[in-house]
Amino acid sequence: MLFAGAFRQQYGAVCFRHGNAGSAIEILVITSRDSGRWVIPKGWPMKGKKPFEAAAIEAWEEAGVRGTVKKKPVGRYTYLKELDNGDVGPCIVDMFQIEVTDISSDFKERDQRILEWVSPDEAARRVREIELKSLLVQFEPQGRKKRVRG
Numbered sequence: 001m002l003f004a005g006a007f008r009q010q011y012g013a014v015c016f017r018h019g020n021a022g023s024a025i026e027i028l029v030i031t032s033r034d035s036g037r038w039v040i041p042k043g044w045p046m047k048g049k050k051p052f053e054a055a056a057i058e059a060w061e062e063a064g065v066r067g068t069v070k071k072k073p074v075g076r077y078t079y080l081k082e083l084d085n086g087d088v089g090p091c092i093v094d095m096f097q098i099e100v101t102d103i104s105s106d107f108k109e110r111d112q113r114i115l116e117w118v119s120p121d122e123a124a125r126r127v128r129e130i131e132l133k134s135l136l137v138q139f140e141p142q143g144r145k146k147r148v149r150g
Helices: 051-063 120-126 130-137
Strands: 006-017 025-031 066-067 073-084 088-103 114-117
Touching: 006 051, 006 066, 025 051, 051 066, 051 088, 073 130, 088 130, 114 120, 120 130
Parallel strands: 006 088
Antiparallel strands: 006 025, 025 114, 066 088, 073 088
């Protein structure tokens, strides 16, 4: 049996910052705890927390970053997760943008992961999931649109 049950929901964070040039952005990629492959911070829904809040908590616990979180997802992707019981479960990950303003070296999973800030193209090259690659390579921070008065 390939899939055990229906799609499971997760929430993830596209953590970004502005590079030295000011205009170019960098995206945070981290290694997974089990396989060591490149991923973005993500996790399961949390009781009493809204999706964007859960994504922000995952970014803090997995990567030690905090910042301004957008309440609406910037995209989603699917992947197959190997579950603790050995089954494979399809997951849908709603992605939330976090503009990082605070970086700490003291966070919950600091000894279990490697973190790197890279260009959107490099982030897309490193991750395995096709839909996530597309989301990262096309990522543009969502901000307040400037009104043009005529």
